Amino acid sequence: MSISTPTTPPNWDHTPEQVIELTKEFIDRYIKLNDEIVAIESPTVDNVLIPLARHENKEDHLANQLSFYQYVSDNKELRDAAQEASRLVDSAFIEQGMRVDLYNVFQKVNESKDEIKDPETKRFLEKVVTAFKRNGLHLQEEQRNKLKELQKKLADLGLEFSKNSNEEEGFELFTKEELEGVPESVVSQFEKDEESGKYKMTFKYPDIFPVLKYAKHQETRKRAFIGDANKLKQNAPLLENLISTRFEVAKLLGYSTYSEYVLEERLAKNEKRVLDFLGDLQKKLTPLAVKELEKLKQLKDEDFQERGLEIQDEYYIWDNRFYDNLMLEKEYQVDNAKIAEYFPLESTVSKMLGFYERIFDISVVELKDDDENKKIWHSDVKQFAVYQNINHGSPKNEFIGWLYFDLHPRKGKYGHAANFGLAPGYLKEDGETRSRPVTALVCNFTKPSKDKPSLLKHDEVVTFFHELGHGMHDLLGRTKYGRFHGTNVPRDFVEAPSQSFEYWTWSVNEIKSLSSHFETGEQLDDDLIAQLVKSKNVNGALANLRQLHFAFFDMKLHTISKEEDLRKVDLVSLWNNLREEICLISNGGIDTYGYGSFGHIAGGYESGYYGYLFSKVYADDIYYSIFKKDPLNVENGMKYRDSVLSKGDSRDVLESLVELLGREPTLDAFLEELGL
The missing domain is CATH 1.10.1370.40 (Neurolysin; domain 3)
Incomplete structure (x- = not known):
């Protein structure tokens, strides 16, 4: 078999200093290109748009690679440098994306867009011009400067939220007895706390999920769930700040809500269509979810009776993975550990x-x-x-x-x-x-x-x-x-x-x-x-209602149209009450900060979680x-x-x-x- 020669893959031997140096060089080349474009007297597709496209083609991989270290490197200095690189690039892109002189050049090229024969090139131009407009180039200088600062603030907040998530190292300590039911293959991988001799359950997926799914003691699952939900409490004020800053951005740009701004370029197009879709789905799923919940509650009652425990009136959020798994084992003979x-x-x-x-x-x-x-x-x-x-x-x-x-x-x-x-x-x-x-x-x-x-x-x-x-x-x-x-x-x-x-x-x-x-x-x-x-x-209905909880929480925060309503927002109450209302499962009267782990809403999926x-x-x-x-x-x-x-x-x-x-x-x- 004849195989074509692969291209050379990226090198992965950068030092923290090189990450910063290469990032600055990347930014300098980008600014130099834009300065050259602005200096062109008779802008055309060939001398303006194509050079930009070629620059993006050749250069974007470097920014992606240098930023990627913050998610995967085992060197904290390199992770920190990668995050700083992301901050520098975000800041530069915000600055350059709000250059009126650059916008004017592309507007001139756009006047002759109907002459462009290649559909993808024409689409490229349309996207560039649209991005400038969405960056507020129609605003007065004072408003543009204000918008620029807000966009930089959003970028910094998003990076801090992400860094907290990546650096999270929380855990709960349990005795061997408290972990009854959790497979030995899982427990054996837990570190032991030197001082107490207890097992250290981190909030990483391979640790937390088996405990929530298999731990027979309800108190163990409760502690695991609450600990996991509160592991990133420090992100709570960051999200509050993100929401209020996005609100300001939307208003400056002339949109009634931030959601209206975001959805303009999505398939859904507007918030009404999204909310109608989610609302209709909730109505269809809820009756089926009620039936599913009744069966799970019955299974819980039977389990408590078998173990000689006093039956509880409520079915709690920390019960759900355990009894969902127990149902699969008992009624469907699905043993996940065996599988x-x-x-x-x-x-x-x-x-x-x-x-x-x-x-x-x-x-x-x-x-x-x-x-x-x-x-x-x-x-x-x-x-x-x-x-x-x-x-x-x-x-x-x-x-x-x-x-x-x-x-x-x-x-x-x-x-x-x-x-x-x-x-x-x-x-x-x-x-x-x-x-x-x-x-x-x-x-x-x-x-x-x-x-x-x-x-x-x-x-x-x-x-x-x-x-x-x-x-x-x-x-x-x-x-x-x-x-x-x-x-x-x-x-x-x-x-x-x-x-x-x-x-x-x-x-x-x-x-x-x-x-x-x-x-x-x-x-x-x-x-x-x-x-x-x-x-x-x-x-499945309950599982999809969980997704609806995330989606509605996201939409409610980004469809606020009045400042007085923004001031009234209580994220803790909204998160917890909305979950009980939509998912139909009790929080046990305990409010948690689960939205501190909701990374989607902090960067990339704001007013977009419905997309799943x-x-x-x-x-x-x-x-x-x-x-x-x-x-x-x-x-x-x-x-x-x-x-x-x-x-x-x-x-x-x-x-x-x-x-x-x-x-x-x-x-x-x-x-x-x-x-x-």
């Missing part, structure tokens, strides 16, 4: 990559330690070269990008699961060759022990498939300009491809193919797979229409790639969906999946 034995990380990842390799006719090759192209930021990281098999099986393979996996928790590392697009793909100046993307999956799965490999619970398999879906969206992009590449699509669509890929983890044949017992190599038996698939939407549910409409339609009958159909996979994934945001996403589906998207599959 995890069939998904050892190494083989599961290999087989998971195999699905994507087949569907999209690609090859994913892991680099060995002696490969000169292997460049990683930590010894835990795996690096892959990805190739597109041209013409479905031609002996010649085309290199299409670099893929990184950073899968285990460590001090200072980003604590959730996410895909980071580090370098976009784009068409080079020769109009023929392409610069290839670099993308990274950052997750927090249990580390292997002396006795066992890292074992993935099924929900972690789903998470991995989801994040790898983002990675594939990135790798399969084929746009002319980097700013439209891969996942650079509207926020209320960006989750749709990944959500559509989650279905493979609930498909009978695919689950069996993925599974391999860590000791025997045996696959999951058919009965257990059938029960697992049957359990997919168990308590909104995009699922498209995801479900895609899977039901294209893949449900034949999940591994290569022709349909290539069609999905060519119609949607490769196009990124180079054209309207709805246009891509219509090309794929042969019609406008509908709610039918979404409602069917929810059982409505």
